Amino acid sequence: MSPIMLELLFRSLWETIVMTAASGFISLVFGLPLGLALVATARGGIAENLAVNRALGAVINGFRSVPFIILLVALIPVTRLIVGTSIGTWAAIVPLAIAATPYYARIAEVSLREVERGLIEAVRAMGGNRWTIIREVLIPEAMPGIVAGFTVTLVTLIGASAMAGAIGAGGLGDLAIRYGYQRFETAVMVAVVAVLIVLVCGIQWLGDRLVSRLDRRG
Amino acid sequence: MALVHRGLSRRFRKGTRMNRHVSWTPAETAADSGDVIRLADVRRRFGETAALDGVSLGVRRGEILGIIGRSGAGKSTLIRCLNGLERPDRGSIKIEGREITGLGEAELQPLRRRIGMIFQHFNLLSAKTVEENVALPLKIEGWPKAKRLARAAELLELVGLSDKAKAYPSALSGGQKQRVGIARALAASPALLLSDEATSALDPETTRSILALLKDINIKLGLTILLITHEMEVVRNIADRVTVIDAGRIVEEGPVWQVFATPQTETTRSLLSGIRPQLPDHIARTLSSEGSGDVVLSIDIAGPAATGPLFQDLSKAFPVGYRLIHGGVDHIQKQPVGRFFIALPAASTAGLVSFVERLGAQVEVLGHVADHA
Numbered sequence: 124m125s126p127i128m129l130e131l132l133f134r135s136l137w138e139t140i141v142m143t144a145a146s147g148f149i150s151l152v153f154g155l156p157l158g159l160a161l162v163a164t165a166r167g168g169i170a171e172n173l174a175v176n177r178a179l180g181a182v183i184n185g186f187r188s189v190p191f192i193i194l195l196v197a198l199i200p201v202t203r204l205i206v207g208t209s210i211g212t213w214a215a216i217v218p219l220a221i222a223a224t225p226y227y228a229r230i231a232e233v234s235l236r237e238v239e240r241g242l243i244e245a246v247r248a249m250g251g252n253r254w255t256i257i258r259e260v261l262i263p264e265a266m267p268g269i270v271a272g273f274t275v276t277l278v279t280l281i282g283a284s285a286m287a288g289a290i291g292a293g294g295l296g297d298l299a300i301r302y303g304y305q306r307f308e309t310a311v312m313v314a315v316v317a318v319l320i321v322l323v324c325g326i327q328w329l330g331d332r333l334v335s336r337l338d339r340r341g
Numbered sequence: 342m343a344l345v346h347r348g349l350s351r352r353f354r355k356g357t358r359m360n361r362h363v364s365w366t367p368a369e370t371a372a373d374s375g376d377v378i379r380l381a382d383v384r385r386r387f388g389e390t391a392a393l394d395g396v397s398l399g400v401r402r403g404e405i406l407g408i409i410g411r412s413g414a415g416k417s418t419l420i421r422c423l424n425g426l427e428r429p430d431r432g433s434i435k436i437e438g439r440e441i442t443g444l445g446e447a448e449l450q451p452l453r454r455r456i457g458m459i460f461q462h463f464n465l466l467s468a469k470t471v472e473e474n475v476a477l478p479l480k481i482e483g484w485p486k487a488k489r490l491a492r493a494a495e496l497l498e499l500v501g502l503s504d505k506a507k508a509y510p511s512a513l514s515g516g517q518k519q520r521v522g523i524a525r526a527l528a529a530s531p532a533l534l535l536s537d538e539a540t541s542a543l544d545p546e547t548t549r550s551i552l553a554l555l556k557d558i559n560i561k562l563g564l565t566i567l568l569i570t571h572e573m574e575v576v577r578n579i580a581d582r583v584t585v586i587d588a589g590r591i592v593e594e595g596p597v598w599q600v601f602a603t604p605q606t607e608t609t610r611s612l613l614s615g616i617r618p619q620l621p622d623h624i625a626r627t628l629s630s631e632g633s634g635d636v637v638l639s640i641d642i643a644g645p646a647a648t649g650p651l652f653q654d655l656s657k658a659f660p661v662g663y664r665l666i667h668g669g670v671d672h673i674q675k676q677p678v679g680r681f682f683i684a685l686p687a688a689s690t691a692g693l694v695s696f697v698e699r700l701g702a703q704v705e706v707l708g709h710v711a712d713h714a
Contacts, residue, residue, distance in 0.1 A: 244464065248535075249478040249529070252446075339509040
């Protein structure tokens, strides 16, 4: 591979990392509270409110049912409003984050829902309020699942970011399509796939390590 | 003693601390008199079934009250009503003289800090160390970290687990987990400890050590304990009084030794069947209501009446001879509780029954054995 191709590969890797990290971070910041809200407002939850629960669920399902490539295009006005432009790496972060947030909210919801009810009851019995329950019980006890779910979300984002090439965001997927596929440069295709495998394995390995360190359930 | 003083001084400080929480003040200032808990006609329905169907009871300061019943009798609902985790449909619940049924969640929170609770499955937080678990009620009360960890260390010493302070609950045995649960329940110096089947998941030996610890705490700290269980053995070991509930109603109550000696209802008898002497099955099977064989009867005698020379008196009065089939004397709350099965010729039965009843015993004629049984 030529030095120019190599430089292109590194630049694309960087773009993928930026898109994944930024949208992953945003999905964590918004998805986790959303997941908490889903669990708290569900039947028997610490802030039971079925109307809110159903409304939240409907919005989340709505976003999750739109294919990402469509969301990418449909959100262009929103992206332009937030970032100021509708093309490029930073512009891709908006639709990626908006797609990943409800996805991660559902994953976090599952982990939070699996926290034993007895633990919540024990903290209520010692006089804790809802905030105490969230801070001392729900989040710490669900932490292994929250981290494992975040790892899954990051890997999914790497995949989704390949489509961001459609709005000129660059990244590894874009490189593979334009050089590897459309220009028949098999070496580029192979190199991109190899880099992606290493990237995904690395993230998964880090996530797994973190989970096993956090998991005290024995 | 150190613990008692600490508890008192902390309560004293409470008034001067920043008012982060609404504090709970008992209605009676002379709270040493009167009942810690008083329930009047408490009812709670779940759909068609009445979990609590008019329960009235009182728990005196410093006593251990055992509430026993089969699963589904309403025990859990009852205990959960006491700290407001469950709300009764009607009736009155007074804790330290204050009515709690009308209180909202925010008003219940300071009350709950006055009530410790331990659970069947311990409910320790897996992500926190032992000392963090014990200190959690104090964190909720707003204690600074150094102080709450010092208090946790004290409590872990009380329950004999000082060396496990930094361990996580998953590294502990069931008995150790329950000891941590007890330490955590005591952290905020509660006036009352609720025990929800706390030994039901433990083996018999561990159960005994946990019960001994609870009794010890009851005596050392003067702590009122209300425990619910389906095991009579638990009640027998540590309770002062027992309340038997069935289908949401109280069917029997009294000092433990009296209830054990003379159970009045079928529910109580059946709950007691595992730990009171029973007529051996192979004999019970041969009994018939009529016949010429010897009569088998049971004698229940307890308390002061059981301290006399019963069998010597019997031998003198009935030289015809009787046979002791089965039985023995147990000691509950330092009171002798005797239960015997004897067989004797049918002709002497009436005389023996009235003789023994005059001594203060309860006699039940169970039937005739087949000849020469």
